[in-house]
Amino acid sequence: MRCYIAVDIGGTQIRAALYPEDGFTPLQQMRIPTVDNNQAPLERMIQLIQQIWPEDGEVKSIAIASPGFINSAEGLVLSAPNIAGFTNLPVARIVAKRFSVPVFLGNDANLAVMGESLFGSGRGHQDILYLTISTGIGGGIISHGRLVEGTHGIAGELG
Structure with missing residues (x-):
């Protein structure tokens, strides 16, 4: 398998x-x-x-x-x-x-927002902000249906 x-x-x-x-x-x-x-x-x-x-x-x-x-x-x-x-x-x-x-x-937050966009509560939405709070704080952003990473790949890093 x-x-x-x-x-x-x-x-x-x-x-x-x-x-x-x-x-x-x-x-x-x-x-x-x-x-x-x-x-x-x-x-x-x-x-x-x-x-x-x-x-x-x-x-x-x-x-x-x-x-x-x-x-x-x-x-x-x-x-x-x-x-x-x-x-x-x-x-x-x-x-x-x-x-x-x-x-x-x-x-982790970018992958989480992508998962929510494809399979979770963000499904069907073009703009999503995902915030994660655990040992650290982070975030992921989808705008107009695309992951926003920024020039250096840290656009959603909030913490």
């Missing part, structure tokens, strides 16, 4: 879900604390992906949502103030090399 893995990195926990290629309901979900005195957050995320990896399936790609300033085109976390070690970190390249699948990295 073909499937996808989605990862959400947060200041307090890292969550991962395994999705079938043709569905929106996860086959499996797992979460672990982001902080562990013996392991860096990136290593914890890789460990979580290993744990959720299907034994009998083919993973087509991995999508990672990270807080902070993200260069999505390069798969690079420029700065995530609430996550130790997530500064100028080529997350997508590291994870792609480890698992040999395409990896897509995006800002």
Whole structure:
């Protein structure tokens, strides 16, 4: 069975879900604390992906949502103030090399507003402002049906 893995990195926990290629309901979900005195957050995320990896399936790609300033085109976390070690970190390249699948990295609030636009309460609306308040504060903006990232990819970063 073909499937996808989605990862959400947060200041307090890292969550991962395994999705079938043709569905929106996860086959499996797992979460672990982001902080562990013996392991860096990136290593914890890789460990979580290993744990959720299907034994009998083919993973087509991995999508990672990270807080902070993200260069999505390069798969690079420029700065995530609430996550130790997530500064100028080529997350997508590291994870792609480890698992040999395409990896897509995006800002968590931008990905959330896109999800709301396509499948949630923003469906059918051309202009949406999404605000996230958890360990940090962030935002995503859709204007005239398009994601607004700004010149440096941080247009919605409010915190």
